[in-house]
Every structure is written in C-alpha cells, then in structure tokens.
Amino acid sequence: MRFNTLSEMQIDALRETGSIGAGHAATALSQLVGHAISIDVPTLEVLDVGEVPELFGGPETLVAGVHVRLLGDVGGSMLFLAERASALALVDLMHARPVGTARAFSADEEALVTHVASILMSAYLAAIGRLADVSLLPARPSSTLDMAGAIVQAVTSDAALRADVALLLKTRFYDADTSVDAYLFFLPDPAGLGVLLGRLGVA
Amino acid sequence: MSEASALLRDLAQALDPTHFIVGVGEIACAREPEVLVTQALGSCVGVALWDPRLRIGGLAHVMLPAASCSAATGKRHRFADIAIPDLVERMVDMGAGPRRIVAKLAGGASMFRGESGIDTIGDRNVAAVRDQLERAGVPIVVEETGGSHARTIELSTATGILLVRSYTYGIHEI
Numbered sequence: 347m348r349f350n351t352l353s354e355m356q357i358d359a360l361r362e363t364g365s366i367g368a369g370h371a372a373t374a375l376s377q378l379v380g381h382a383i384s385i386d387v388p389t390l391e392v393l394d395v396g397e398v399p400e401l402f403g404g405p406e407t408l409v410a411g412v413h414v415r416l417l418g419d420v421g422g423s424m425l426f427l428a429e430r431a432s433a434l435a436l437v438d439l440m441h442a443r444p445v446g447t448a449r450a451f452s453a454d455e456e457a458l459v460t461h462v463a464s465i466l467m468s469a470y471l472a473a474i475g476r477l478a479d480v481s482l483l484p485a486r487p488s489s490t491l492d493m494a495g496a497i498v499q500a501v502t503s504d505a506a507l508r509a510d511v512a513l514l515l516k517t518r519f520y521d522a523d524t525s526v527d528a529y530l531f532f533l534p535d536p537a538g539l540g541v542l543l544g545r546l547g548v549a
Numbered sequence: 550m551s552e553a554s555a556l557l558r559d560l561a562q563a564l565d566p567t568h569f570i571v572g573v574g575e576i577a578c579a580r581e582p583e584v585l586v587t588q589a590l591g592s593c594v595g596v597a598l599w600d601p602r603l604r605i606g607g608l609a610h611v612m613l614p615a616a617s618c619s620a621a622t623g624k625r626h627r628f629a630d631i632a633i634p635d636l637v638e639r640m641v642d643m644g645a646g647p648r649r650i651v652a653k654l655a656g657g658a659s660m661f662r663g664e665s666g667i668d669t670i671g672d673r674n675v676a677a678v679r680d681q682l683e684r685a686g687v688p689i690v691v692e693e694t695g696g697s698h699a700r701t702i703e704l705s706t707a708t709g710i711l712l713v714r715s716y717t718y719g720i721h722e723i
Contacts, residue, residue, distance in 0.1 A: 493716070503670045
C-alpha cells in the first residue's frame with residue numbers, strides 16, 4: 347500500500363477524519379485558553395517528501411517543527427510545521443492578543459506551540475483510531491526552530507526506512523480576529539496505512 | 550523536485566554561475582573557481598572532498614547510511630555507501646589524485662529536542678560516512694558534526710575552505 351496510489355474516495359475518507367480531529371482539537375484548545383478557537387482542514391493532499399521545504403519557499407526558511415513518533419497498530423510519524431511568523435501568530439491567537447505581540451520564539455513560545463501541536467495531533471490520531479478501530483498513540487513530542495529542509499530531512503530519514511511520501515493536512519487556526527496557517531504531515535508506514543484504509547472500508 | 554523549485558535553482562545559478570547547488574541525495578564535482586553549496590543539512594551529512602594540487606572539489610549530501618536501509622524509490626546518491634565511492638571515482642575521472650584527496654564533514658545533527666527516537670540517524674550517518682571514507686583511503690582533516698542545529702555548507706574549490714552557516718552560530722570557516 348502506497349500513498350501515491352490512493353483513490354479520491356480514500357483521500358476523502360482521510361480528509362473527513364482530519365476534519366473530525368480538527369473539531370475535537372478546537373474544542374480542547376478553546377477549553378484550555380478560555381475563549382473560542384476554531385480549526386479547519388481546508389485541504390488534504392499527498393506529496394513527495396522532497397517537495398515539503400518548497401511549501402515554505404525553500405530549504406533554509408526558518409520554521410517551527412513538532413515531531414511525534416506513532417506507536418500502536420499503525421507505526422510512522424506526525425510532523426507539525428509552521429513558519430516562524432505563523433508560529434508566533436499562533437501564540438498570540440492562544441493568548442487572545444493582537445498578532446505581532448509575540449516577537450521572539452523563546453522557550454515559552456516553543457512550549458506553547460508544542461502543546462498546541464500535540465493536542466492537534468492527539469485529536470487527529472484519536473479520530474482515526476475511533477473510525478478505524480485501531481490503536482494509535484503519539485510518543486512524547488519533540489520540537490525545534492530551524493531550517494525547513496533540515497527538519498523535514500530528519501523526520502523523513504527516519505520514515506524513509508519505510509515511506510517516501512507524506513499526507514499533508516493544511517490546517518487553519520482562527521477566531522473572530524485572527525487566522526493562522528500551519529501544516530500537519532501524517533507519515534504512517536505502508537503496512538499501517540493498509541490496515542487503516544482496510545478498517546475504514548475503502549481499501 | 551518540483552518544476553518551480555528547479556526553475557528557481559536554475560535562476561539562482563544563472564545569477565551566480567560560480568555557485569552550484571547540490572540537492573538532497575545528490576553529488577557533484579567542480580574545478581576552481583567554482584563553489585559547491587548544499588543547504589539545510591539536518592541529520593544528513595555534507596561530505597566535501599578536495600584535491601589541493603589540482604583544486605578539484607566534490608560535494609555529497611548524504612541522507613542515509615546504506616542502500617540496504619530503504620527499499621523506497623529515490624535518488625541513489627542519498628546513501629553513503631553509494632555516494633562516496635561514486636564521488637571519489639568522478640573526481641579521479643576529472644584528474645584528481647586519489648592519494649591527494651582530503652575530506653571535511655558537516656551535519657549529522659539531532660534536530661529535535663526531547664525524546665522522539667530519531668536522534669540516532671545523524672550519528673549513524675556520520676559513522677557510515679567515516680567508514681566509507683576509510684575504505685576509499687580518504688583522510689578526514691576536519692569535521693563539524695552532531696549538535697542539534699541545521700547547517701548550510703559551501704566548499705570553495707580554489708581554497709578548500711568549507712564555509713558553515715547556521716541560524717544558531719552564524720557563519721564560520723573550517
């Protein structure tokens with residue numbers, strides 16, 4: 347089972363799962379910060395991992411990244427990426443203050459972005475797990491702020507042992523005043539993806 | 550690589566013809582005065598080879614230790630055990646003396662803070678590169694590997710100097 351052979355129907359099923367996960371993550375984040383935050387997954391696409399840095403304008407672009415390894419019935423990785431400016435805007439969104447308030451990506455900002463990404467990934471994995479009746483557990487998240495190309499390489503060098511393409515869920519966080527775009531990459535190993543799609547009834 | 554990024558790379562090289570960008574999982578050789586560049590090394594290792602007499606340089610952007618690591622399709626020069634023998638051979642074809650070639654290494658970082666289980670990829674890449682260079686009889690004169698930050702490197706074929714750039718430590722020469 348490989349990503350680049352997925353049908354429209356399979357992609358729709360995965361996108362629907364993404365939307366459900368995003369809805370649950372929005373509820374969790376709203377509870378956490380005490381005001382309403384919404385999350386959409388406007389697009390889901392399959393792409394070659396080599397193309398990922400191009401989404402950010404080149405391999406040296408500074409981005410915030412949060413990585414978790416997947417444990418349970420489906421192995422692989424999840425990676426959350428946001429451009430530095432978007433990661434800072436996300437921090438402001440969580441604090442319900444004007445974008446531009448957070449200026450430096452220091453330890454506090456990194457911890458908050460890691461927390462938000464971790465909730466999003468957990469909610470997405472729980473949604474897939476519930477629909478497909480599989481156990482999908484995220485390992486402890488780890489984070490960095492550095493060149494997009496290097497972050498993607500580090501994750502895919504690990505995933506390359508099994509996979510060379512990624513499922514991208516473009517993710518938009520917003521409230522009444524602010525909208526922030528981020529990227530969530532799902533890299534299940536090929537065997538795990540086969541199990542998942544079989545359980546979703548679209549294999 | 551997408552069409553747009555290939556176009557951007559061609560454009561960058563047209564504007565600065567002395568700089569040649571070596572992509573992830575690729576190798577390239579050049580003569581003085583060209584500069585070989587590879588960007589955003591994370592867990593990957595940049596291997597810069599140089600013949601000081603003829604001023605011929607070679608650069609590899611190694612992603613994984615060995616071809617046996619991955620059955621997935623992709624660039625064959627992403628593996629240390631293919632990239633390094635091929636790079637040495639190409640340099641020798643250009644006239645470089647196999648006993649004169651020396652190596653400088655950079656990269657092999659652990660990009661993520663915290664526990665994720667992928668911290669050893671960079672170390673394994675560095676070990677594989679050292680092993681392949683030893684087999685090829687190429688001595689390592691200096692290396693800047695490990696740490697937790699990304700690096701971009703530039704090899705000057707005229708001087709053999711390797712420029713290392715990072716967001717964390719700025720620019721320096723090794």
